[in-house]
Amino acid sequence: MVVIRLARGGAKKRPFYNIVVADSRERRDGRYLERLGFYNPMAAGAEQPLRVALDRVTYWTGVGAQMSPTVKRLVSDAAKAQVAPAAPAAA
Numbered sequence: 406m407v408v409i410r411l412a413r414g415g416a417k418k419r420p421f422y423n424i425v426v427a428d429s430r431e432r433r434d435g436r437y438l439e440r441l442g443f444y445n446p447m448a449a450g451a452e453q454p455l456r457v458a459l460d461r462v463t464y465w466t467g468v469g470a471q472m473s474p475t476v477k478r479l480v481s482d483a484a485k486a487q488v489a490p491a492a493p494a495a496a
Contacts, residue, residue, distance in 0.1 A: 407470040409462065411444065412437065421445050424457060424476060426465050441465075444479055457483040 406429045413434055415421030422444040425437035441458050448454035462480055466472065472480065 407438070407465070407468075408473060409441065409465060409470050409476050410473040411475060415447075419447055421447070424479070426470055439465075442483075455479060455483055455486075459484060459487065 408429045409426050411422040412425045423440050424442040426439045427437040441461050442456045445454050
């Protein structure tokens with residue numbers, strides 16, 4: 406089965422996760438089919454904490470890939486952020 410899940414990277418106590426499409430039999434940080442984005446829970450300041458290619462997520466779920474619960478939550482957060490209107494610029 407093909408799954409969309411997180412692959413951990415980064416240093417000790419400084420996690421960084423790639424959102425990847427992988428065969429469920431592969432190791433967590435092992436070989437993957439495609440990288441769909443990233444999640445940086447330690448993002449500070451102007452760093453971007455989450456980036457997801459929603460069009461590719463839609464494609465992979467359309468061909469049968471299953472999302473892990475955490476990735477499902479992150480994708481829904483990214484979709485809400487993309488749909489939400491930008492705040493008006495202060496004059």
